[in-house]
Amino acid sequence: MTVILVFLAGVAAIIIWWLSGQRLMSKPWAEIGTLDDIQGAARPPIPVAKFGLGIFLAVVGALFSLLASAYLSRMSGSDWWAIPIPRLLWANTAMLIGSCAALQWAVVEARRGADEGVRLGLDVALATTVLFLAGQIVAWLQLVAAGYLLVDNPANSFFYMLTGLHGLHIVGGLAVLARTRVRSRGAGTATSARLRLGIELCATYWHFMLVVWLLLFALFTGLANDFVDLCRQLVS
Amino acid sequence: MVDIPTSAGDVIPPAEVADVELYHPKSWWTKYVFSQDAKVIAIQYSLTAFAIGFVALVLSWLIRLQLGFPGYFSFIDADHYYQFITMHGMIMVIYLLTALFLGGFGNYLIPLMVGARDMVFPYANMLSYWLYLLAVIVLVAGFFAPGGPTGAGWTLYPPQALTSGTPGGRDWGIILMLSSLIIFIIGFTMGGLNYVVTVLQGRARGMTLMRMPLTVWGIFTATVMALLAFPALFVAAVMMLFDRLLGTSFFMPAIVEMGEQLPSDGGSPILFQHLFWFFGHPEVYIVALPAFGIVSDLISTHARKNIFGYRMMVWAIVIIGALSFVVWAHHMYVSGMNPNFGFFFATTTLIIAVPTAIKVYNWVLTLWRGDIHLTLPMLFAIAFIVTFVNGGLTGLFLGNVVVDVPLSDTMFVVAHFHMVMGVAPIMVVFGAIYHWYPKITGRMLDEVLGRIHFWVTFVGAYAIFFPMHYVGLVGVPRRYFELGDTVFIPPSVHTLSMFISVAALVVGAAQMVFLFNLVWSLFHGREAGGNPWRATTLEWQTPETPPAHGNWGKDLPIVYRWAYDYSVPGAPEDFIPQNQPPMVGLSRAPA
Numbered sequence: 001m002t003v004i005l006v007f008l009a010g011v012a013a014i015i016i017w018w019l020s021g022q023r024l025m026s027k028p029w030a031e032i033g034t035l036d037d038i039q040g041a042a043r044p045p046i047p048v049a050k051f052g053l054g055i056f057l058a059v060v061g062a063l064f065s066l067l068a069s070a071y072l073s074r075m076s077g078s079d080w081w082a083i084p085i086p087r088l089l090w091a092n093t094a095m096l097i098g099s100c101a102a103l104q105w106a107v108v109e110a111r112r113g114a115d116e117g118v119r120l121g122l123d124v125a126l127a128t129t130v131l132f133l134a135g136q137i138v139a140w141l142q143l144v145a146a147g148y149l150l151v152d153n154p155a156n157s158f159f160y161m162l163t164g165l166h167g168l169h170i171v172g173g174l175a176v177l178a179r180t181r182v183r184s185r186g187a188g189t190a191t192s193a194r195l196r197l198g199i200e201l202c203a204t205y206w207h208f209m210l211v212v213w214l215l216l217f218a219l220f221t222g223l224a225n226d227f228v229d230l231c232r233q234l235v236s
Numbered sequence: 237m238v239d240i241p242t243s244a245g246d247v248i249p250p251a252e253v254a255d256v257e258l259y260h261p262k263s264w265w266t267k268y269v270f271s272q273d274a275k276v277i278a279i280q281y282s283l284t285a286f287a288i289g290f291v292a293l294v295l296s297w298l299i300r301l302q303l304g305f306p307g308y309f310s311f312i313d314a315d316h317y318y319q320f321i322t323m324h325g326m327i328m329v330i331y332l333l334t335a336l337f338l339g340g341f342g343n344y345l346i347p348l349m350v351g352a353r354d355m356v357f358p359y360a361n362m363l364s365y366w367l368y369l370l371a372v373i374v375l376v377a378g379f380f381a382p383g384g385p386t387g388a389g390w391t392l393y394p395p396q397a398l399t400s401g402t403p404g405g406r407d408w409g410i411i412l413m414l415s416s417l418i419i420f421i422i423g424f425t426m427g428g429l430n431y432v433v434t435v436l437q438g439r440a441r442g443m444t445l446m447r448m449p450l451t452v453w454g455i456f457t458a459t460v461m462a463l464l465a466f467p468a469l470f471v472a473a474v475m476m477l478f479d480r481l482l483g484t485s486f487f488m489p490a491i492v493e494m495g496e497q498l499p500s501d502g503g504s505p506i507l508f509q510h511l512f513w514f515f516g517h518p519e520v521y522i523v524a525l526p527a528f529g530i531v532s533d534l535i536s537t538h539a540r541k542n543i544f545g546y547r548m549m550v551w552a553i554v555i556i557g558a559l560s561f562v563v564w565a566h567h568m569y570v571s572g573m574n575p576n577f578g579f580f581f582a583t584t585t586l587i588i589a590v591p592t593a594i595k596v597y598n599w600v601l602t603l604w605r606g607d608i609h610l611t612l613p614m615l616f617a618i619a620f621i622v623t624f625v626n627g628g629l630t631g632l633f634l635g636n637v638v639v640d641v642p643l644s645d646t647m648f649v650v651a652h653f654h655m656v657m658g659v660a661p662i663m664v665v666f667g668a669i670y671h672w673y674p675k676i677t678g679r680m681l682d683e684v685l686g687r688i689h690f691w692v693t694f695v696g697a698y699a700i701f702f703p704m705h706y707v708g709l710v711g712v713p714r715r716y717f718e719l720g721d722t723v724f725i726p727p728s729v730h731t732l733s734m735f736i737s738v739a740a741l742v743v744g745a746a747q748m749v750f751l752f753n754l755v756w757s758l759f760h761g762r763e764a765g766g767n768p769w770r771a772t773t774l775e776w777q778t779p780e781t782p783p784a785h786g787n788w789g790k791d792l793p794i795v796y797r798w799a800y801d802y803s804v805p806g807a808p809e810d811f812i813p814q815n816q817p818p819m820v821g822l823s824r825a826p827a
Contacts, residue, residue, distance in 0.1 A: 015460075023444065025547075026444070028447050028547075029801075031797075032818045033795065048433055051433050052429050055432055055433065056425070058464070059467060063467040066468050066514070070471060070486070070511065073510070074507060077503075077504065078502065150484060151483045151485075151499070154485055154503070157484040157485070157486060161475070161478060161484075
């Protein structure tokens, strides 16, 4: 359960940092509301949707941290045989990185108010993401064809389950991205604050899911295991 | 300290918090059924939770009939008994208490108490309820599925949850249970995001975090915890579904069942226990923290006195929330884990007693020399304190490894957790309903029926669970269908069991009085007016009762003070609402 505890420690650090700015030491019983006391206006104008996404990503982070914890814990079983990594996964990773870059570019273009650039960025992001998902499915098929079935080995089970759950999260994001793309039709839309916010939210989500994917990939290839071993040695 | 009015105080513009664009329902369906109004969603959540809670209540009767009078009721066989205890536990913990505190009270109270018009994501909020309802339907479907619901115990430990000896293990029972949990968690996440972001971003002007009523603090912290803890149950449920449906071996070790080797191999049941309790322990506080918060407000309002140590109360809530994530393995002392872990988890467990004790002292000190009105909410609040202390003390026993090992899986544990997270939070639920029902419906609940309900429930709960400790101490195991002729169990235990069962039937019947009261008072209750308890918090200051869509009139309220200005010396009344501007010449120094 180390991974989830480390993740929660990170979340706790953010919460403590945030709480430290909330005047927890104040004496509310002694403060009657003169104008200076009123804090409402001083709150940073972060859109609620960004806040909501941030908290949702914390939940998703907890979910994948728990899965990683389970993975590392189950790995110590004697029946564990690591699954071979199809070379295609490297190409898929490149696709996902590409879609993140395209979305980031769309954010920049949206801030500049360039309609064409926004649409191009979103199109590229959509295409590369679809390619990523298709690539993941092809990778599954390759593994199945090579005889690595879901039930044969816990490593296989984890591989299919984790890539599947990650893929489902990407599919959900894809639906939102497609809606954002539909909204970006027509001239002058890039300047609308609503669309810009939508693109920014998509970009944040994609970056997060990319990081999740890279960590999962590191788990599958065994890179993470070397790192965990190193940590264990350092601790002991 | 002096209430200093400033001229500036009068010219504060009404709403600097941007008014949210409210969704306005266009038909009867979108107003009352597919509603996006948090208050309607709250009532939908509560009624659904009550309905499924009633099922769990009937199950508890059946459990007690079997335990008190083994062999008398032929329609309860061993399989049914295990299905009853499983469904009773799961429903009460998740589908009743969690849903009611967060989905019910959270939805109703958060926007009103922080001075918002509604939740920030009303559409997701609506989806949250419908997913919850779907989860309940899937859960109930288990009763009608071939083989019936799962009988694995509410902890659903593999491998027994998935083997054919367990009811529902190879049938639909366990599949429906796990699916229902997954749906519940997805639905809860949608609601939970709302509660958290509304508290963070939707507060009225002047409502600093340290001016929020403790009810909001409790629900807020519990929601944050639930958002981080429920994924553990989600992961466990998904992996177990894989094991059950696809034949993987995440949790299932090599097993020979009825002479037949199952295909699974090498899975780790302990891993499931870790995941389950990583959710399961925070869950205790997900239920307890809203109760802590609500009871603080009930005590303060009905004792006409400010809450003692408000800051400490807030800190204690946050600290309890954080600590509850590092105690999970105290549920696993007998799982064969490393003794050093046991030492660690015993220590963290006992540390939680510190902030919890602070809260108990502060409640008692709030009562000290208060102008105590023994209204129904106050009676339930006091009953909560007593019961919680009782259950908390036996928690100190069970938190210690050497004491827990012999007591593990006995009725002592059952008595402990029913006291601390069953009876105690339910007392708060009742107190809260008697307290806020006038705001929700505009009418008071009937006092006489309420008192009957209170005394039978309170005394009855002790009649049930106090003797149960003794039953556990002599070694009666939990979850046994019948005891038979067991040498170490004296005949007096059977007498006591009968007594407990009769008490359970009576307490269950008292809840019918409560349900009747809810319906009867809706039509015949005394008109309540806007603020019958003369309370300070914002929900009592709405222009209309029950609050209209959008909660406030044209302008959002402005908050000038904390939520506990009761009996302020020199004030014209013994309470000052949070949105009352500063008054001239009011000295706030203690007399």
